[in-house]
Amino acid sequence: MKHLLNLLAAVALLVWGTYLVRTGILRVFGANLRHVLARSIDTRPAAALAGVGVTALIQSSTATALIVSSFVAQGLVALPTALAVMLGADVGTSLMAVVFSFDLSWLSPLFIFVGVVMFISRQAMPAGRFGRVLIGLGLMLLALRLVAESTAIIVRAPAVQALLLSLSSDIMLEVFVGAVLAVVSYSSLAIVLLTATLAASGAVPMDVALGLVLGANLGSGILGVLVTAKSTIEARQVPLGNLVFKIVGVAGFMFLVGAWLRYVRPYLGEPAQVVVLFHLTFNIVMALVLMGFTVSVAGVVERWLPKEDKSMVAGRPHHLDPSALSTPSLAISCAAREALHQADVVETMLIGMLRVMRENDLRLAEELRKLDDTVDQLYSAIKYYLTKISRDALSEDESRRWTDIISFTINMEQIGDIVERILIDIEDKKIRKGRNFSEAGMAEICELHARLIDNLRLGMSVFLNGSVRDAQKLLEEKARFRDLERAYAGTHLTRLTDNTVQSIETSSLHLDLISDLKRINSHICSIAYPILDSAGALAPNRLKQVVPEAEGETSQAL
Structure with a gap:
């Protein structure tokens, strides 16, 4: 029982180490990886190579699927190109499996020691997050060694040897078990490495391992579909197309396992190498053969998951993608896009x-007042979405952007409330x-x-681009608007002193209205403060220095 618990603990450690590496890489390089993918997918071969590189770094084709799905949802990448990226992503994970199959256990204590020192000393900085990656790598290497040691002891037990001898290969059952383990562990890489280690120790026969x-x-492939199940239609198309490729590839290779063992295995040496190279061969053949079918599969997927009608309000793209929460930089972008939609609704009002x-x-007044409910709902949704993003996972710039989005949505929500009150006053006191x-x-x-609308659009531009010049x-404009309000x-x-009848009748409403417009403008202009503050262009105190003069006059009087 003790050795079995040791084996289970080692497997859990392997899965946890894989998780640390994946999340750590995304926290350090998440935004840069998105830029690399966005700039490197002009053609399908280039897209596949980009998928290989990015996925080899983050060690998760599922994470790559989430990033690419967001590009498709935004209309930045065509679905066939995104599917080519995923074919390359699978090759990337299999390359990392080959690397980890070598005996690198001597690096484990070094990675863990250096990683812990970096993480503890500079936890909130990129160096600290990279230390988290080193800890994950060290734990993966340590876990692989522990798995090998535990299985070596277990397989020597007479009962286990009798059980292994009684096993007969059932390819369908093995595929099912492997798929379940990959979904449960959230990592196909961890399962492939575990299988290679078990095969090397003799715990599982080679045909079962394959x-x-x-x-x-x-x-x-199933995991990608499950993770994006609540996302937009466009985001769900990429994992579904990748799953189609997986099903086709697995169905074809199921009949080639025997040939692989008969003709290829004698030239590969150790059992662990046989397993990981089979994994690599599977994904390379998949990429080469199926690259030409990305357009056809994309067409099939688009028929299965047709895009919603964006001309309808209910069919508008919702950007708060739950699957993006595992990638903080991507989630921040989703929240910013939804905040801009909230501002569009406010502009309509x-x-x-x-x-x-x-x-x-x-009638129009009633419709506009109902839009305030939409503004409030968007504010609540964005706020709740942002609270689900781990603040510890954000870089300094991302954390500042997180705060900017919250501030922006609060201002838009308050503007919506003011507009609603103005409409009620116009209905009651004028119409x-x-x-x-x-x-x-x-x-x-x-x-x-007119000035208010121009300032709102400028404020949206400042929020989107962070331009210091536009923020200034x-x-x-805030000072100009205030002066104009006083003048009017x-x-x-x-006009009241001239006994203008219309001015007398609407005097209260008129003064309240221009005062409310000034308040709205103040909320809009407050968008500039975080941008100017982060750029060091905001004075700490805008009060005139009159206190020293007053003190001097007092002393003279004394």
Whole structure:
């Protein structure tokens, strides 16, 4: 029993080490890996090579599938090209299996020691996150050695030897078991390495080991489909197409296991090498043979999962992809895109508000007030989505972006509330009472409204691009808008002294309205503060230095 527990603990350690490496690499290089993929997939062969390189680094074809799926969902990459990336990604994981099959156990204590020192001393910095990667690599190498030692003891037991002798190869059962293990462990690489180690120790026959390897490959395809099950249609198409390739490849290689053992095994040496090279051969043949069928498979997948009608509101692309949460940089981008959609809804409310004032359209006012519920729902969804992103997994820039998104969505939500109150006031104090603004008053409101729309669009640009120059321009607009609001309040009071009937009737509404527009503008301009603060372009105190002079006058008086 003790040796069995040791084996199970070693397997768990192998899975955990694989997880540390995958998440650590994504935390350190996540954004850069996305840029590499985005720039390297002009053609299908180039896309496959990019998939090989990125997946060899992060050691997870599932993680690559999530990144590529987001590109397809954004319309940046065509589905056939994305499927070519996934064919390369599978080759990348099999290459890493070959590397780990060598005896690298001597590196384990070095990686763990250096990794722990780096992680503890600089935990919040990229060096600390890279230390996490080294810890994961060290644990993987240590786990492989522990698995080999534990199985070597277990297989010497008479009962286990009798059980192994009674095993007969059932390829379908082996594929099923391998697929289940890959899904449960969230890593086909870990299962392939475990299988290679068990085969080397004699714990499983070679034909059974190859069946488990085929199942692990199939399991990685199933895992991608399960992880993206709640994502958008476009994001789900890539894992589904990859699963189709896996099914075709496994079905074909099931009949080649015997030929591999008969004709290829004598030239490969150690059992572990036989297993990992079979895994590598499987994925290389898959990539070479199926590369020409990516367009056909993409067509089949698009028929199975047709895209939603984006002309309908309910069919708009929702960017808060749950599957992206495992990649913090990708999740931050998803949240930013959804925040921009929230701002689009607010812009619709602001534009429609002026039409309500001009045309006294009660029906439009009601529709616009309902949009505030949409703004509130988007705010809640974005906030909840961001809270599910591990702050420890974010770099300094990503953490700052996280805060910017929260601040932006809060401002948009508050603007929506103000617009809703303005619409209610217009309905109650103007439309239902049959009152109208004076011609001059309406012109002033239109001027403030036009500036407000321009500032909102500039604020959205600042949020999207982080331009310091645009942020400074937006902050300058805040002062101009404040001065304009004061001037128009003064001219309105002048019209009251002239006994202008329309100005008298709408005086309260007019003053409240231009004050509310100023408040909206303040929320918009506050988008600039985080950008200027991070760039060091924001003064710590904007108060004039009048205190020393006052103190001097006091001392003179004394």
